[in-house]
Amino acid sequence: RLGRKKVKSNIVPEKSENGGWRKDGDKVDLAEQSLLNKLIRHSLVRNRNQVEVLQRDPTSPLYSVKTFEELRLKPDLLKGVYNMGFNRPSRIQENALPMMLAQPPQNLIAQSQSGTGKTAAFSLAMLSHVNPANKWTQCLCIAPTYELALQIGQVIEQMGKYCPDVKLAYGIRGNRMERGIKLQEQIVIGTPGTVLDWCTKYRLIEPKKITMFVLDEADVMIATQGHRDQSIRIHRQLTKDCQMLLFSATFEDSVWRFAEQVVPDPNIIRLKREEETLDTIKQFYVVCKEKEDKFTALCNLYGSLTIAQAMIFCHTRKMAAWLTANLTKEGHQVALLSGEMTVEQRASVIERYRNGKEKVLVTTNVCSRGIDVEQVSLVVNFDLPVDMDGNADNETYLHRIGRTGRFGRRGFAVNMVDSKHSMDIINQIEMHFNRRITKLDTSDLEEMESLMS
Known part of the structure; x- marks a missing residue:
């Protein structure tokens, strides 16, 4: 079972700042909406959208997979995937997973709605990527709210059920850590403010040792000014060789501008409008x-x-x-x-x-x-x-x-x-x-x- 930091009971849920209600009608809070979708989805949505793939190097062959076996995953990880009820890759997983798992690493910007299997895809990528023998943080994933970070963590815990040497820590408010001690967990999932503190103020994570950085729900993230700036500050501390994966349900201009700042030379997966x-x-x-x-x-x-x-x-x-x-x-x-x-x-x-x-x-x-x-x-x-x-x-x-x-x-x-x-x-x-x-x-x-x- 995946090692999990004890999340203390004094955690205060981080309220998204892009909500608030209109006087007369309910206003959609993007972060809450995203969490709701995660809570109610037990299976993948059968998505009819065509996926458009724009490769960084158009001359290299475009790989897509129809089975998880083709990805040559470690047996323990494959067992975890099947245990979660995934029989074959979803539309976005078919195209994204070969890019995420490629050697040398490739950067990716992907558009995907909730329910298309993207959380499972980048969870799988992180679990494949880490070297369990190295007792330091190698994969960092940030999400806009405390609840969304916990949801991602649960997917990683389920999928990594048979990988006992891979440990996970939650970089969320209220999870108090002793200063000066380096984290031994290979994967950290958290919200931008806490993760930034862990990298800079408390030095629990050595950013130069991070080899995969995942930024989930980018459209929700940039709707909160503070989160946008914190994400960029975390990103600046990483090395040029760190693999960058960014996901967003929508691709408005503001999201593109942000993505281009954070993800150099990306492959791009877009959903064609249905x-x-x-x-x-x-x-x-x-x-x-x-x-x-x-x-x-x-x-x-x-x-x-x-x-x-x-x-x-x-x-x-x-x-x-x-x-x-x-x-x-x-x-x-x-x-x-x-x-x-x-x-x-x-x-x-x-x-x-x-x-x-x-x-x-x-x-x-x-x-x-x-x-x-x-x-x-x-x-x-x-x-x-x-x-x-x-x-x-x-x-x-x-x-x-x-x-x-x-x-x-x-x-x-x-x-x-x-x-x-x-x-x-x-x-x-x-x-x-x-x-x-x-x-x-x-x-x-x-x-x-x-x-x-």
């Missing part, structure tokens, strides 16, 4: 006057459809709570998900919903990203997604309705329209995606059945 999300989803809108009207429409809709599971999005917590109470009165099994819940509470609600214990999930925006429940057949925008200026928030719309029609299955998305402004939003969404959204009269059962069959 444009086809809307092909299996039928989209409708229903004209309503007020929330009671919307509620009636929702009940009619639910009554006429054979629905496996539904997800309903509201703009505010107050509206979500009102809707949950009324649906429960009507006898529906409803779960509520909103931002005042802890990440663990949210994970447990999603788990119940995923296991079919509740058929309807009412939620604010906190839940629009990354939740893969295969049986969702209906998504309802009780409130349409709008940005700060009151225009259509197309990206959120796509994330929300993308919860249905997954894995090639048919799905339905119904939008509630209660004003001229809402109708404008529908028109903006139609224009943006170049798809027609059909008007639906939920009081006409025959019409509804013909449209939705």
Whole structure:
């Protein structure tokens, strides 16, 4: 079993600074969202994105692997991989692992959503990379929050279950270390502030001896100014030969600029945009006057459809709570998900919903990203997604309705329209995606059945 530093109970979770709630609606906190995805993912997402690989040296052959055996891993490590239930590499692992394990080492910038197997990929790379005979820190991995660092550590512990000589330490706030003693753990996972202290102030880690540096969730990291600067300061202490691996779910310009600063001469793995999300989803809108009207429409809709599971999005917590109470009165099994819940509470609600214990999930925006429940057949925008200026928030719309029609299955998305402004939003969404959204009269059962069959 992997040796683990005793994490003392006086640890204070590091609150991400890029959160905060808007007055009226729940705001998505990127670090919390990422943690939530890790908590609720027990298996890899079947990703349909094509992977685009840009090699540092375009003349060298591009290796990809279809089995873990091809990677020539140590037997104990291969045993750990299979023990975790990974039968074959995921799409991103096929391409990334040969680059991460290459000799001489290659640097990598990779785009990957949560659930694509990237944590397992770089955990495997670190475990393969270390020399257990050397009792000093060789691999360093930083993540934006305390909880995310613990999640990565758990993956390494599981995967390294049969590698007893490889030890792991958590560089997180509250894990007090004696000054002046060099760490003997070969792998350190932590948050930027603590890891920087361990390298500079306490000198527990000798940065010049680090041969692999992993920076996870770069997009979340740079959203917090302090973390961005601390990461760069850690990076500056490493040698030129240290292998750099950087992962990010999104690749906006700010992430690229940061990545280029930290990762010289990289190979790049990018996910091509998945444009086809809307092909299996039928989209409708229903004209309503007020929330009671919307509620009636929702009940009619639910009554006429054979629905496996539904997800309903509201703009505010107050509206979500009102809707949950009324649906429960009507006898529906409803779960509520909103931002005042802890990440663990949210994970447990999603788990119940995923296991079919509740058929309807009412939620604010906190839940629009990354939740893969295969049986969702209906998504309802009780409130349409709008940005700060009151225009259509197309990206959120796509994330929300993308919860249905997954894995090639048919799905339905119904939008509630209660004003001229809402109708404008529908028109903006139609224009943006170049798809027609059909008007639906939920009081006409025959019409509804013909449209939705």
